Amino acid sequence: MALYDIIIVGAGPAGLTAALYARRAGKTVLLIEKETFGGQITLSPHVENYPFARPMSGSELAQVLVDQAMNLGAEVEVDAVNSVSENANGTLTIKTDYSEFTCRALIIATGLKHRRLGVPNEDSFIGGGISFCAVCDGAFFKDRPVAVIGGGNTAVQDAIYLSKTCSKVYLIHRRSEFRAEKRVVDGLSACSNIELVLDSVVTECLGEHRLEGLRVQNKLSGDVRDIAIDGAFVAIGQEPNNAAFSELVKLDGSGFIIAGESCTTDRPNIFVAGDCRTKAVRQLVTAGADGGVAALAACSYIDAMGITA
Numbered sequence: 130m131a132l133y134d135i136i137i138v139g140a141g142p143a144g145l146t147a148a149l150y151a152r153r154a155g156k157t158v159l160l161i162e163k164e165t166f167g168g169q170i171t172l173s174p175h176v177e178n179y180p181f182a183r184p185m186s187g188s189e190l191a192q193v194l195v196d197q198a199m200n201l202g203a204e205v206e207v208d209a210v211n212s213v214s215e216n217a218n219g220t221l222t223i224k225t226d227y228s229e230f231t232c233r234a235l236i237i238a239t240g241l242k243h244r245r246l247g248v249p250n251e252d253s254f255i256g257g258g259i260s261f262c263a264v265c266d267g268a269f270f271k272d273r274p275v276a277v278i279g280g281g282n283t284a285v286q287d288a289i290y291l292s293k294t295c296s297k298v299y300l301i302h303r304r305s306e307f308r309a310e311k312r313v314v315d316g317l318s319a320c321s322n323i324e325l326v327l328d329s330v331v332t333e334c335l336g337e338h339r340l341e342g343l344r345v346q347n348k349l350s351g352d353v354r355d356i357a358i359d360g361a362f363v364a365i366g367q368e369p370n371n372a373a374f375s376e377l378v379k380l381d382g383s384g385f386i387i388a389g390e391s392c393t394t395d396r397p398n399i400f401v402a403g404d405c406r407t408k409a410v411r412q413l414v415t416a417g418a419d420g421g422v423a424a425l426a427a428c429s430y431i432d433a434m435g436i437t438a
């Protein structure tokens with residue numbers, strides 16, 4: 130079994146940046162990603178807050194990062210990590226769905242997964258009207274009514290994006306104020322086919338075989354309303370994806386790996402980068418910064434051990 134200096138789990142901006150730094154430091158690197166190379170940013174229609182890059186779509190930006198890491202010689206596996214165990218000699222064995230790999234240091238950069246509404250019928254309509262990605266699935270609803278649920282940057286951006294192709298967009302948010310940045314919220318005023326449904330929560334998904342509507346309750350008045358739509362885009366934030374590491378490193382009550390700006394964990398050979406760790410600001414730029422910090426910390430650990438794979 131090949132022994133890598135560093136294995137990075139998760140190929141979002143944090144993991145890809147870690148690969149970039151680790152390869153530049155001459156370490157052998159394997160990136161394991163179970164889904165999308167580029168991570169969550171690939172779902173963003175427009176990124177204009179990443180320094181040094183012109184405004185572009187999230188998928189374009191992700192491709193630049195993927196190319197950078199690959200061109201420097203990072204190896205990749207598309208696979209899901211199930212468990213990690215420590216060997217007697219201090220190396221780590223990573224078991225995946227299809228294989229197992231060994232490394233001297235591990236960087237966890239698993240990011241976040243989409244939060245669900247938690248209402249009846251939701252799961253049965255995923256892929257049948259419920260989506261988590263406006264950029265990926267918006268075209269299926271051309272000239273048809275849709276809803277977006279949430280009040281953050283993702284929800285507001287998605288609503289604006291969908292308003293250009295869909296006949297009508299209901300933006301359903303549980304409060305009267307948006308969490309999204311003012312500059313993003315200001316964009317709503319130019320979209321005449323977006324109806325704001327504020328102070329309201331979805332209580333049920335309606336439909337037989339496909340999604341046909343949402344039952345929505347106003348939290349202030351208690352009024353219940355059924356909104357007929359063909360698609361619903363759930364954009365109510367994300368939660369960490371750290372179940373495979375819960376026996377290995379300390380997690381906080383919400384499932385984030387406990388670590389500070391040093392990106393070190395309570396184990397000397399395990400590091401963490403990006404949105405999956407405890408931190409105040411979860412942005413592309415902080416994920417990238419974490420990737421660099423975690424990789425250099427992992428390189429220092431390996432160099433201090435005096436051995437290379």
Ligand code: NAP
Pocket residue numbers: 173175176177178244245246278279280281282283284286303304307308309330364365366367411412
């Ligand atoms: P977010 O900022 O966490 O917002 C989640 C939204 O969903 C909030 O408005 C929240 O309501 C609502 N919500 C949470 N749980 C809910 C539930 N169970 N039912 C109904 N509503 C619920 O998530 P996000 O918009 O995905 O953004 C995540 C991060 O990525 C943020 O830091 C954001 O700034 C960043 N981002 C940046 C860009 C960019 O272009 N730069 C684009 C997208 C995202 P409350 O407001 O009431 O809590």
